[in-house]
Amino acid sequence: MFDWKWNFTFEILPRLLEATLKTLLAAGFGYLIALILGLAFALAQRTPFRLLTHIVREFVEFVRSTPLVLQIFFVFYVGPQFGIRLSPWTSGMIAIGLHYASYLSEVYRAGLDSVPKGQWEACIALNLSVKRTYYKIIIPQAIPTVIPGFGNYLVAIFKDTPMLSVIGVTELFHAATSIGAETYRFLEPYTLVGLIFLAISLPTAMFIRRFEDWMRASLGMKKLYAKD
Amino acid sequence: MQSYVEFLQTYAPRFVDGTLVTLQQAGLGTILAVVIALVMAFMKMSSFFPVRWVGIVYIEIFRGTSLLVQMYWIFFVLPLFGLTLNKFTAGFLAVGLNLGAYGAELVRGGIQSVPRGQYEAAIALNLPPFKRMRRIIFPQALLNMLPPWGNLLIELLKSTALVALISVTDLMFESKMINSTTLLSAQTFGTALIIYYLIARFILTPGMRGLEKRLSRKLSIG
């Protein structure tokens, strides 16, 4: 029944840890893409061009409402259908980047909306350029609102990287399933994967919470998470 | 365009079959998630330390690891402990247990957003704690938590797609099969994406909004 083999565990650990690095890389890179694209999506929805805002809005809604794993398949397989060969890594980054850009665009939007209208009006009255308005006035005030969302989605992206294994990206989950297929032992690989995820996501989540509280305190706002 | 219509005609039955399985997974997963959310939320709010700890640990573990990892663990590792589940059960079980953990935080948030004055009035009127929760606090909490639950249910629907990876024949699985035979990836996966979107946008979202309206009318708040 319960038959944990410790020497097997130590055998596979290096391979799993190496794959973890790939996972972190995938998560980090995907998050970066999402941060940039997400801002683009958010700003695109604030332009006066009705057609553009509409299209972007519908696209964002569509991507948010459909499964990431299906989107990964779509990006990976659609390319070859039209003659474009995308590597698993590239397809994965595109899919994850687009998917989380849609989530983050909502976070950006909420952040920008949270800045009181009066601030925008003051900028107009003071004849500040659009660039200065955003840089110096609006974005600094939007930051406290968006940090929780940014933090949560960083952890979420990390936890979604296993989906990349389905198109052959050799991240942590892929390594575990490979080990399982090779050795017919599932207990240690899958448990270790779970533990490694926990070991990374829990401290990260805690750190994000502390960072939020620090940020709010230093901006003079009350604590968001009371001691439970 | 003509070929797409032909494509749909040929494969519609398979898409429909897959969608039905997806809906079953989503439905069962939702029921489980709601139960888990309620149980774990109240455990986490208990004043009895061991009970509270179970709630906290459950929520942190299921939120801190991937659904896919959990699903594989339930399907491949649990048999080693003597609990063998068929893939359909393992699928919605993992989905329900995972999203229930997120749901627990929504329940907790809803309850904690009820104004403190309501608790104090209930204490002043000497209402016993269980009645206080059931008759005063929870009805108000329920209305507060419906919007975020709407989002969670969409996440749940999307999460069911992962059960295809343990070979449950849902919409995702069917579209993978169709893709491998036809290689018409855009049509196949595109159709699947559209179906998910339609369910989320035109069934789930209006459904939740209708529920909100009915509940707020029934409780006559606002």
Add this chain to the structure above:
Amino acid sequence: MSSEKFPLVLRGDDVPMVRFDRVTKRYGDLTVLDSLDLDVRTNEMVAIIGPSGSGKTTVLRMLMTLELIDEGVIYVDGKPLTHMGKDGQLVRARKSYLRKMRSNIGMVFQQFNLFPHMTALDNCMEAPVQSLGLSKDEARQRSVELLQMVGLEDKMNQYPARLSGGQQQRVAIARALAMRPKIMLFDEVTSALDPEVIGEVTNVIRKLNNEYNLTMLMVTHQMGFAREISDRVCFFYEGKIAEQGPPDQLFGAPQNERTEAFLSAVLAAD
């Protein structure tokens, strides 16, 4: 601070309805109530006034068991409120004992705290049915009478969102009275009201004072009303009673300079 033991029960002919015996309450470093001694006689109406942070609301909240006592004992009708006797010592009370004691006390809040998802009548019926175990018919009869008494019989099937502040507060009073408490606590019950409806609520309190046998404690900023209606006024300052006495004496000729300073500041603001 006296080191006498706290009695298990108050005996004698003239047992006060409420006694605070060397009660202390702290929030972290801040001492909100400092070894407070306060007696309230049966059917007495005591007004509690003082600057914010003086501890006056805490007195009421502790009596309603919304806050825990750090030191000292509160007695209600001779018996300890949140403690019980065990082998000759006072220990923290069991929940069942606490609930029994709590049923003697009713409270009306500054923010009304009516249950928004229930009608006025349901609000009043809730406690008699769920806490006292009355039948729905008995509870309804009692609640209708009380709503009549506060002048809101015609609104009894309305939800709180449809009622004005003054009406909501009157429902809140009826709701508290439905428990038939011996002691009624009023925590700044007019402070959240528009000026024109304050009179509705003070009229009800006046009526209660005249027609019912209730011991009442009232924290208020309405000095005129306090002077008119109370038997005794307590002026709180920094967690202690700085001065207390009959209203005419305290308002007319305050002995303590802090009392005087407070009164002149408050009355000048009108």
